[in-house]
Amino acid sequence: xxxxxxxxxxxxxxxxxxxxxxxxxxxxxxxxxxxxxxxxxxxxxxxxxxxxxxxxxxxxxxxxxxxxxxxxxxxxxxxxxxxxxxxxxxx
Numbered sequence: 001x002x003x004x005x006x007x008x009x010x011x012x013x014x015x016x017x018x019x020x021x022x023x024x025x026x027x028x029x030x031x032x033x034x035x036x037x038x039x040x041x042x043x044x045x046x047x048x049x050x051x052x053x054x055x056x057x058x059x060x061x062x063x064x065x066x067x068x069x070x071x072x073x074x075x076x077x078x079x080x081x082x083x084x085x086x087x088x089x090x091x
Contacts (some may be wrong), residue, residue, distance in 0.1 A: 010058035017054060021047025035091050038082040045075040045082075 024043030052068040
């Protein structure tokens with residue numbers, strides 16, 4: 001996603017996060033559904049962390065600001081779990 005000159009700061013930052021996530025998810029499949037699941041979900045979760053960071057920085061709604069750190073914590077745990085799984089399986 002490319003930024004538009006009319007985009008506000010949060011939109012620009014969301015587009016950067018989305019673009020990074022899509023780029024990082026564009027990896028070759030191995031044919032092993034377990035490996036592919038973990039390998040593709042890690043950048044997907046990193047994207048969620050980045051988007052939550054944008055929300056923390058720019059959101060005004062208290063519920064959104066309260067949800068964002070929960071997303072960061074949950075996704076970080078899952079990323080660690082998936083990385084550990086890949087390591088245990090020699091990937």
